[in-house]
Amino acid sequence: MKTDDRPVYVIGAGPGGLATAAELRRRGVRVVVLEKSDAVGASWRGHYDRLHLHTTRRLSGLPGLGLPRSFGRWVSRDNVIRYLEKYAAVHRLEIVTGVEVTRIEAVDGGWLLHASGGRRLTGRAVVVATGYNHTPRLPEWPGRDTYTGELLHAAEYRAPAPYGGKDVLVVGVGNTGAEIAVDLVAGGAARVRLAVRTPPHIVRRSTLGWPAQRTGILVRRLPAPLVDRAAGLLSRISVPDLSAHGLPRPPKGLYTRAREGAIPVQDVGLIKAVRRGEVEPVAALEAFEKEEAVLADGTRIAPDAVIVATGYRRALEGLVGHLGVLDPRGTPLAHGGRTAPGAPGLYFTGFTNPISGMLRELARDAHRIAKALARAEAKR
Secondary structure (H helix, E strand, O other): OOOOOOOEEEEOOOHHHHHHHHHHHHOOOOEEEEEOOOOOOHHHHOOOOOOEOOOOHHHOOEOOEOOOHHHOOOOEHHHHHHHHHHHHHHOOOEEEEOOOEEEEEEEOOEEEEEEHHHEEEEEOEEEEOOOOOOEEOOOOOOOHHHOOOEEEEHHHOOOOHHHOOOEEEEEOOOHHHHHHHHHHHHOOOOEEEEEEOOOOOEEEOEEOOEEHHHHHHHHOOOOHHHHHHHHHHHHHHHOOOEHHHOEOOOOOOHHHHHHOOOOOEEEOOHHHHHHOOOEEEEEOEEEEEOOEEEEOOOOEEOOOEEEEOOOEEOOOHHHHHHHOOEOOOOOEOOOOOOOOOOOOOEEEOOOOOOOOOHHHHHHHHHHHHHHHHHHHHHOO
C-alpha cells in the first residue's frame, strides 16, 4: 500500500462534516475541516429562536457522543449548537474557520481545493458537507422589487417580537413556514396568513409517546404505495380534516410526496392554530404590486410583512458543477459512502432530507464514508 500524507479535507463544520471528521479521525486518518464562518454549526446559529429538533434526542446523536439527557426529548436550537461545540472539542477535530472553498478540481490522484485568500490546498480525498440549507431560495415573483412592505426569507427570521400587532403573510407550508406562522401567533401578530401552493401531509410529532421519526425509520424501505395507504389511514385517525379551513388533505400519498422531496409537516401547533382561525391558509403567492400581494385565486392583500419559507438551494454548481457529479437539480448523484463515476475520493453528505431524520442519516453517512475511504486506500 502506497502512503499518501495528504490530508482528507471536509468542507463544512456542521453536523455532517463534524461527524465524518470524527469517524475518519477514529480510523487514524488526518482530516482537516474547512469552515467559511467563524464557528461550527453556522446554519444552526442562523435558525429562528424557537426551533427544536423534530427528531428525538436518542435518535439524533452523532458518532462517539450522545446528546445529553438534560437537553430533553426535543432538543432546542441553542442546545444543538452547544452539542456541536462540545463534539468538536471531545473528538479534538482540526478545524480551520474563515476559509471558503470555491472550486474543487481533480489532480494527481487527489483533489485540489481553491479557497479564499488565494489558498490552494491538495488532499487525497474530499468530503463536501456544506449542508442542505445552504443558500436561501427567494422566487422571482413579478413585481417583487416594487413591494413596499417588509420582505424577508425565513433564514432572516429570528423571533416574533418585531411583528407584534402586524399583518403577516408567511409563504410556504413546510415545517419552517408552519412553525414560523405558529410563532407569530404566539408573539402577538395581528393577523397571520399562510400561502399554500400544495397542501402538505401533517403528522403528529408523537402519538401515545411513539415519535413519528421511528415510523419513518421503519417504513423507509417499504414500497411507497403500501406506506401511502397506511399513512393515510393513520392521518384520518389522528389528524383532523382541515379542508373547511382552507387546508385540505393532499391528493398524493405521504411517502410518494416524501420521495419527491416534500417532507411531512410535524405539528407543533399548526392544527390548533388553523382550527381557531389564528393562522389562515390562503392561495399561493403569485405576484406583488406595490403594497399588495396577489394570490393565485386573484385575491389581493396588503400585509405589513411577507416572510418567505420557500426553502434553500444546495448551491454546489460553482464548487463541483464542472465535475459531472450533480443531477439536473444540482443535487449530488451519489452520497454517503458512494462516489460518482469518474470522481473517486469525492464524497457528499447532508444533501438529502430523509423522513428517518437528518441527523440520524448524517451519522450513518459518516460511518459509511470513513469505511469506504479506508477500503479505497487499502487497495492502493
